[in-house]
Amino acid sequence: MFKANEEYLKLPGSYLFSTIAKKTKAYTDAHPEASIIRLGIGDVTQPLPGAVIDALHKAVEEQAHAETFRGYAPDLGYSFLREIMAKEDYAARGCDIGADEIFISDGAKSDSANIQEIFAPECKIAVCDPVYPVYVDSNVMAGRTGTYDPDTQSWSNVIYMPCTAQNGFTPDFPDETPDMIYLCSPNNPTGAAMSRDSLQAWVDYANRVGAVILYDSAYEAYISEENIPHTIYECEGARTCAIELRSFSKNAGFTGLRLGTTVIPKDLCDRSGHALHPLWARRHGTKYNGAPYIVQRAGEAVYSPEGKAQVRQIIEGYMKNARFIRESLAEMGYEVYGGVNSPYIWLRTPGDMTSWAFFDHLLADANVVGTPGSGFGPAGEHYFRLTAFGSYENSVEAMRRIAKM
Amino acid sequence: MFKANEEYLKLPGSYLFSTIAKKTKAYTDAHPEASIIRLGIGDVTQPLPGAVIDALHKAVEEQAHAETFRGYAPDLGYSFLREIMAKEDYAARGCDIGADEIFISDGAKSDSANIQEIFAPECKIAVCDPVYPVYVDSNVMAGRTGTYDPDTQSWSNVIYMPCTAQNGFTPDFPDETPDMIYLCSPNNPTGAAMSRDSLQAWVDYANRVGAVILYDSAYEAYISEENIPHTIYECEGARTCAIELRSFSKNAGFTGLRLGTTVIPKDLCDRSGHALHPLWARRHGTKYNGAPYIVQRAGEAVYSPEGKAQVRQIIEGYMKNARFIRESLAEMGYEVYGGVNSPYIWLRTPGDMTSWAFFDHLLADANVVGTPGSGFGPAGEHYFRLTAFGSYENSVEAMRRIAKM
Numbered sequence: 001m002f003k004a005n006e007e008y009l010k011l012p013g014s015y016l017f018s019t020i021a022k023k024t025k026a027y028t029d030a031h032p033e034a035s036i037i038r039l040g041i042g043d044v045t046q047p048l049p050g051a052v053i054d055a056l057h058k059a060v061e062e063q064a065h066a067e068t069f070r071g072y073a074p075d076l077g078y079s080f081l082r083e084i085m086a087k088e089d090y091a092a093r094g095c096d097i098g099a100d101e102i103f104i105s106d107g108a109k110s111d112s113a114n115i116q117e118i119f120a121p122e123c124k125i126a127v128c129d130p131v132y133p134v135y136v137d138s139n140v141m142a143g144r145t146g147t148y149d150p151d152t153q154s155w156s157n158v159i160y161m162p163c164t165a166q167n168g169f170t171p172d173f174p175d176e177t178p179d180m181i182y183l184c185s186p187n188n189p190t191g192a193a194m195s196r197d198s199l200q201a202w203v204d205y206a207n208r209v210g211a212v213i214l215y216d217s218a219y220e221a222y223i224s225e226e227n228i229p230h231t232i233y234e235c236e237g238a239r240t241c242a243i244e245l246r247s248f249s250k251n252a253g254f255t256g257l258r259l260g261t262t263v264i265p266k267d268l269c270d271r272s273g274h275a276l277h278p279l280w281a282r283r284h285g286t287k288y289n290g291a292p293y294i295v296q297r298a299g300e301a302v303y304s305p306e307g308k309a310q311v312r313q314i315i316e317g318y319m320k321n322a323r324f325i326r327e328s329l330a331e332m333g334y335e336v337y338g339g340v341n342s343p344y345i346w347l348r349t350p351g352d353m354t355s356w357a358f359f360d361h362l363l364a365d366a367n368v369v370g371t372p373g374s375g376f377g378p379a380g381e382h383y384f385r386l387t388a389f390g391s392y393e394n395s396v397e398a399m400r401r402i403a404k405m
Numbered sequence: 406m407f408k409a410n411e412e413y414l415k416l417p418g419s420y421l422f423s424t425i426a427k428k429t430k431a432y433t434d435a436h437p438e439a440s441i442i443r444l445g446i447g448d449v450t451q452p453l454p455g456a457v458i459d460a461l462h463k464a465v466e467e468q469a470h471a472e473t474f475r476g477y478a479p480d481l482g483y484s485f486l487r488e489i490m491a492k493e494d495y496a497a498r499g500c501d502i503g504a505d506e507i508f509i510s511d512g513a514k515s516d517s518a519n520i521q522e523i524f525a526p527e528c529k530i531a532v533c534d535p536v537y538p539v540y541v542d543s544n545v546m547a548g549r550t551g552t553y554d555p556d557t558q559s560w561s562n563v564i565y566m567p568c569t570a571q572n573g574f575t576p577d578f579p580d581e582t583p584d585m586i587y588l589c590s591p592n593n594p595t596g597a598a599m600s601r602d603s604l605q606a607w608v609d610y611a612n613r614v615g616a617v618i619l620y621d622s623a624y625e626a627y628i629s630e631e632n633i634p635h636t637i638y639e640c641e642g643a644r645t646c647a648i649e650l651r652s653f654s655k656n657a658g659f660t661g662l663r664l665g666t667t668v669i670p671k672d673l674c675d676r677s678g679h680a681l682h683p684l685w686a687r688r689h690g691t692k693y694n695g696a697p698y699i700v701q702r703a704g705e706a707v708y709s710p711e712g713k714a715q716v717r718q719i720i721e722g723y724m725k726n727a728r729f730i731r732e733s734l735a736e737m738g739y740e741v742y743g744g745v746n747s748p749y750i751w752l753r754t755p756g757d758m759t760s761w762a763f764f765d766h767l768l769a770d771a772n773v774v775g776t777p778g779s780g781f782g783p784a785g786e787h788y789f790r791l792t793a794f795g796s797y798e799n800s801v802e803a804m805r806r807i808a809k810m
Contacts, residue, residue, distance in 0.1 A: 001584065001614070001615025001616070001675070001676040002524060002525075002528050002584035002585055002615060002616055002617045002675055002676070003524065003525040003527070003528060003584065003675050003676055003677070004523060004524065004525060004675040004677070004679040004681060004684055005522060005523050005524055005525050005526070005684065006525060008523060008684045008687060008688075009679065009684075011687065017690075018480060018690050041477065043476035043477045044476055045471065045474065045476070046471060046474070047468060047469050047470050047471050047474040048468045048469060048474070050469070053465060053466075053468065053469040056465045056468075056699070057462060057465055060458060060461045060462055060465065061458075063452060063453045063458065063461075063661065063662070064452050064453060064455070064458040065452050066450065066451060066452050066796075069450065069451070069452040069453070069658075069661075070661045071448035071449055071450070071658075071660040071661045072446065072448045072660045072661060073661060075423060106511055106663075106693075106694070107694050109692075109693070109694040110692060110693055110694060113691060113692035113693075114692060117410060117546065118409060118410050118413060119407060119408065119409065119410055120407075120408040120409065120410050120411060121410070122408070123407050123408060133691075134691060134692070137691045138691060138692055141522065141688070141691070141692075143526075179406065179407035179408065180407055209406070210406030210407060211406070211407055212407045253474075253476075255476040255477045255694075256468065256474075256475045256476045256477060256478060256695075256697060256698045257468070257697050257698075257699070258511075258694060258695070258696070258697050270406070270407055270408050270409040271406040271407070271408055272408070272409070274409040274414065276409060279409055279410065279413045279414075282413060282416065283413075283546070285422075285423050286518060286538075286539060286542045286543060286546070287514075287515060287518035287519060287539070287543055287546075288514070288515055288518075289511070289512050289514040289515060289660075289663060290661075290663070291663070292661060292662050292663050292697065292700060293661045293662075294461070294662070294699075295697060391471070
């Protein structure tokens, strides 16, 4: 008789953001009059840029006529999008990435969950702690993480790299050698960004020990400081050790439109010389059917002169919120991190309050929804994440309420 | 050092439709003057219905304003779409399927590839032979299929159920008991549709032996005869043994827009009583981020009175092609199947010609691209698939050229 996948059954509780949504719904059901400000899940609130809207309308119109109708997209994405990305995101930064090394998908979340599939089940993963839950949970589902210890909130077969105020939220090389290393910079949830030297050191380390770096650069558009790399391929040697995941969600507001990319250099091979590029191509061809034509045209518009200017303006708006939240909390006496090269503000909960206790406190007493740091891993306990993705008015109002708590 | 997933390396050659695309490209590169008619991959050619275009424009406009902008979609899909589907696809046919048992996704291909993930690795699959390659290939990638024998073109740990002219292309119960049974009706590639009695017998069998049926109904809109079920939930007992996969691609022309659904009744449990519904919900929440809002609105429009009428008209157009192709080939003396309840025509290759030899012959001598039956499994050898998704003019021209070969 058929049997469910037991690895799935090992997952404790439900996915972090689903839990937050349920708790928030329970609160609003009980307090229908409450005006909730959502600074929890990292969803954008600004509408799509005009250039993107125009491109969408135009592409929809093409789909209305037989002569211009497009059915199945090419497996790996339309070349108009792959080529503009190769030029603008890589060549313009001096990085050697070909258009045929860029895979278009429905978002960095799917890709960051699915990418582990092309690796052997016995590969050992290393993750920052705290970390975006998808990296760990997708490996749990694949049976790669051992057993869960509810006391330490950790998996027996995962190498955790604590990122705390002590190390500036930049991970140290682990004692045990990993096969797959997940890095995210600017970081979700801590908001910290790795310097070029730090990232180069990680690339050198990965090449030395034979590990692959799965590099999530979803927030690169928020980098405001010099000397922070926008892509891992700015580092020497990254072509032989790194896969990069990019997103259109956090720059151009595509959270509800769905578009992302994964870059796999053709030089990237495992210990037996098996290149990873054809494996991911095979996965795309077999388990996926391409991002919608109209959405790929929308992605292309992000790189037009108008698109670029509009995206820049949206990001500046969010970063104004980030600055305001960061400075307000600091004034209130909170210990605050992030918010400079990223839309996330990472704060220490007051006193000995757990992350979830602070979540409940904030929801009940300020009607503000944030994200408990412990939801991102054991070292996130006693931390809390707020996002700058609300409107300016809401960010101001949230700070006013928190100051009054 | 990291290691690639060896299961991926077991896959022989590349994905069928990628191979066809490559062969066709090689031919057109060598013969740029050739006017190719593509009746190979099952891609539609008619533009999107007017009701869908209108819904897309309207939803795009909503995304242009902060008050109506929508970011991340609900994990499992917007309720406006799930509810209309529960009503129109199920309640209207007397089937008891709740809106919360319907999961919205980016297409039936992704879902049919991913659904195996929620089952234990030791589950044994049964597939029709010939079969849509995604069912088998996704299980190969998961390590469920044993070893490949190139001589018989089959996997050691897969139960094949031959579907040939002898059994009317309806599979018999296998000698060995499977855990997971893939069924597709109307069938891709053979074009055969299961009668209500046949499908009820399979539901009874699955409940008796404790197997789950993964039922692909992507082509249900093409059913023209009475007594052919449009959903497996028309059969008694299906709620405890069947998952259904639906598509918007082949009815409403969404191949380039991407929208599909998977139905998992809440009663469906494995031998230990583990319900499958929460596992798929967990997969959606962790590895997927929802279908685009604008595309879900487009899906909703398919169920409006105008949408329904327009979809009906498109399907009638394709079925006119199907009838023409079927009757023309029969007149030429080909042994022809399908094309009555499905857009696929399944023919026997002339003489002793292999499927790929007939592919090359058709490409070179009629400039028509079809799909070799052997690409769908060993029992597909000496068969060939043509689709009715071209224009009427192209279907007529293709038959004219084939008649002259």
